[in-house]
Amino acid sequence: MGDIRQSLLPRDVLSAAKELLYHLDIYISNMVQSGRQPPQVDSKTQELVEEFILHAPKDRNTPARRMSALQELQLLEIMCSCFQEQSRDTVRQLMFSALFGLQGNQADESRMALLGKLVSMAIAVGRVPILECAATWLQRTYRVYCVRLAQVLVDDYCSLVPGSGPTLQNIHSASPRFCCQFITAVTMLYDLTTEELTPPLELLQMIVSWIQDDPRLVLINFLNTPISGNHPVNSMDVTPLGGLMRWCIKAPLAYSRDKKQALTNGSTASEPEVGPLFSALHLSVLQVLMLLPNILNEKGLFGRLALLKMESLASLTSDLSRLLDQADKHAPSTDTPALPQLALDRLAQALQVSMANRALLCSREDLRAICSRLPHNNLLQLVLSGPVMYYSPISPAMAFSPRASHSPIASHPTHPAHPPTHTSTHTPTCTHTPLLSVPRSAFHDGGAFPLQTQPLTQTM
Structure with missing residues (x-):
């Protein structure tokens, strides 16, 4: 394609970009049809993309070409149509990579700016291929x-x-793969370390509704991604489970901190209560974790692949310890320990369910070392000491209420465990003691991936 540069130079910026997209489509289609392996866009084509679409100057003496806002909008519409009309997914993916694959050069900033606008427009007009x-x-x-x-x-x-949230809401049904990746990215964006890094209420409501409607959503990429040993070190996690877990555990303390800071600054908290949203999210995360044994068995990965990493868990407990220290220093004498205990209860529940369902692979000694800086919590102590003889059933009104000030063990000491209706297909390597039975009514019923009542088992 390098020989078309001279024909593009006299054109205006929009016409040149449109013409290059046309030639790029033909070039990649022919490359795929010829069976060339690996199908890869050459460096000269990449240079044309940078010069005529991203408008990076070819050399220092060449002035940069610029588009007006209207021309840029027209280019985005042309790109949307181009991807929509191309029927072969392989060609679309190669074109997208040629346009937005990061090269480690100055043009990457232009790539990111154009990519953000294109994806935003694709959401607005429902362009699923993009x-x-x-x-x-x-x-x-x-x-x-x-x-x-x-x-x-x-x-x-x-x-x-304002009011554009319902448009974003639709990506759940339009492209579950993109929705799952988006959830993973926003859990990394909002780590709850500051008030600015807490998720907006509308976003939180959206994510909770997505997962309640279809718990399987957070596993979409894991289910459809070949497992290989060359997963990029600095890429995103294969599921958003770890990020969602961090949100739920840190939320009681992070939002309490932000509320106190707002009052100190003379303002009042205007957001509705977020506690029930994180309660529902925590319950959904536990629900998804309990689905993993059958899925991991089907892939032959049960006990071999940890979806939750020890490094992430260590970072979480470090953040939680810091938040607890801040809560102790700034809490008024009239405060109750409900919120710190709620955070620790959620950590204990997440650890137990993760270990029982092999999402987290570690020894009790490693777990105790990671949690050594955390204050005492009855439920966490039981999980760290193991084996535990009995847990009460998970209930939304139990440990997930921000007003709960006691351990779930103490809150329902005589609640009987429901008999299991589903038996895992894997053969245990040691004798297990049933710990937890989750009532079907505690979870969203009737979704695309229905939950079956299943006991949790203690694992070492």
Whole structure:
């Protein structure tokens, strides 16, 4: 394609970009049809993309070409049509990579700016092929850039334009793959370390509703991604489970901190109560974790692949310890220990369910070392000491209420465990003691991936 540069130079910026997209489509289609392996866009074509679409100057003496806002909008519409009309997914993916695959050069900033606008428009006008290509891009790109794209979309649909949230809501049904990757990215973007890094209420409501409607959503990419040993070190996690777990555990203390800071600054908290949302989210995360044994068995990965990493868990407990220290220093004498205990209870529940269902692979000694700086909590102590003889059933009104000030063990000491209706297909390697039975009514019923009542078992 290098010989078309001279024909593009006399054209105006929009006409040149449109013409190059046309030639790029033909070039990649022919390459795929010829069976060339691996199908890869050459460096001269990449240079044309940078010069005539991203408008990076070819050399220092060449002035940069610029588009007006109207021309840029027209280019985005042309790109949407181009991807929509191309019927072969392989060609679309290669075109998307040629346009937005990061090269480690100055043109990457232009790539990110154009990508954010294109994906935002694709959400607005329902261009599923672009969302599918963006999902693949998120899977293969360094997490720092994935977070930047997520920030653009949150700004566009949750901050800048009031009432535009329902448009973003539709990606759940339009492209589950992109929706799952988007959730993973926003859990990395909002780590609850400051008030600015807490998720907007509208975004939180959206994510909770997505997962309640279909718990399987957070596993979409894991289910559809070949497991290999060359997963990029700095790429996003294969599921958003770890990020969602961090949200639920840190939320009671983080939002309490932000509320006190707002009152100290002379303002009042205007957001509705977020506690029930995180309660529902925590329950959904536990629900998804309990689905993993059958899924991991089907893939032959039960006990071999940890979806939750020890490094992430160590970072979480470190953040939680810091939040607890801040709560102790700034809490008025009239405060009750309900919120710190709620955070620790959620950590204990997440650890137990993760270990029982082999989402977390570690020894009790490693777990005790990671949690050594945390204050005493009855439920956490039981999980760390193991084996535990009995847990009460999970109930939304039990440990998940922000007003709960006692352990779930003490709150329902005589509640009987429900008999299991489903037996895991894997053969245990040691004798297990039933710990936890989850009533079907505690979870969303009737979704696309229905839950079956299943006991949790203690694992070492």
